[in-house]
Amino acid sequence: MDGHDHLTALLSRLKLTALRDQLDNLIDEAGRRELTIREALTMFCEREVARRDQRRIDMAFGLARFPFVRDLTGFDFGAQPSLDKAQIREIATGRFIANGEAVLLLGPPGVGKTHLAVALGREAIIAGYTVLFTPATTLVAQLAKAHGEGRLEEKLSHYAKPRLLIVDELGYLPFEPDAAHLFFQLVSRRYERGAMLVTSNRAVGEWGQVFGDAVVATAILDRLLHHSHVITIRGDSYRLREKRRSGLLQKTAAAPQPSNA
Numbered sequence: 001m002d003g004h005d006h007l008t009a010l011l012s013r014l015k016l017t018a019l020r021d022q023l024d025n026l027i028d029e030a031g032r033r034e035l036t037i038r039e040a041l042t043m044f045c046e047r048e049v050a051r052r053d054q055r056r057i058d059m060a061f062g063l064a065r066f067p068f069v070r071d072l073t074g075f076d077f078g079a080q081p082s083l084d085k086a087q088i089r090e091i092a093t094g095r096f097i098a099n100g101e102a103v104l105l106l107g108p109p110g111v112g113k114t115h116l117a118v119a120l121g122r123e124a125i126i127a128g129y130t131v132l133f134t135p136a137t138t139l140v141a142q143l144a145k146a147h148g149e150g151r152l153e154e155k156l157s158h159y160a161k162p163r164l165l166i167v168d169e170l171g172y173l174p175f176e177p178d179a180a181h182l183f184f185q186l187v188s189r190r191y192e193r194g195a196m197l198v199t200s201n202r203a204v205g206e207w208g209q210v211f212g213d214a215v216v217a218t219a220i221l222d223r224l225l226h227h228s229h230v231i232t233i234r235g236d237s238y239r240l241r242e243k244r245r246s247g248l249l250q251k252t253a254a255a256p257q258p259s260n261a
């Protein structure tokens with residue numbers, strides 16, 4: 001075994017795989033830059049750590065099950081003047097996750113609620129938190145199914161585990177009577193332990209209708225609102241804005257109105 005193979009074997013055994021795979025390039029680079037041994041070791045360790053961070057992030061993205069790829073840089077705050085950019089930045093720091101708080105993102109369809117939820121989930125992953133994204137309807141269907149099969153406990157633990165649970169589009173469909181209670185159990189379980197980010201097209205005052213039960217809705221809101229950041233987006237749909245811009249909607253707007261003269 002020559003020295004090179006021996007080093008490769010040692011790096012494999014230490015699981016320093018990034019170093020092992022880029023060894024020749026790294027040694028060349030250290031030589032070219034005339035690094036001291038300490039500087040070279042530092043650079044080698046940095047590469048290994050960078051690869052591990054990237055791996056963890058890639059894996060966490062897979063586990064999070066985001067419906068699409070979005071980030072905060074891609075969010076046009078100018079299009080949504082009702083949004084407080086500083087507040088979004090503060091939430092993006094992840095402090096609310098460390099504190100087990102809730103974020104409610106409310107507003108009509110198309111204003112960027114899911115975009116922001118995914119972007120904030122992305123920031124959370126980069127900050128090192130585990131995240132799970134689920135549409136509200138899927139969450140409730142999964143809980144109801146598990147309940148029917150006597151596995152509710154298992155499902156509740158599954159949804160209680162990630163440090164941040166994102167529940168998207170709450171209130172898009174009204175809940176079945178049982179579902180409200182199942183959702184309540186999840187919220188109680190996570191309360192003051194795991195953070196939640198909930199998006200909804202319904203104002204908090206309408207949640208009684210969403211859950212079909214004012215008492216359960218109050219109990220849910222009581223916990224969600226206790227330590228919470230409520231963000232209400234009052235704007236136009238970004239989708240329609242794009243269409244309007246490209247002239248697709250102009251025709252409708254300019255269509256002759258029936259005269260009542």
Ligand code: ADP
Pocket residue numbers: 070074075076077079080107108109110111112113114115116238239
């Ligand atoms: P909502 O969840 O509120 O119904 P979405 O987040 O799904 O809306 O937004 C609809 C589409 O428009 C998505 O593709 C999203 O990325 C885009 N979008 C919405 N608002 C913005 C914005 N302010 N800047 C950039 N893209 C936006």
Ligand code: MG
Pocket residue numbers: 113114115168169
């Ligand atoms: Mg949405």
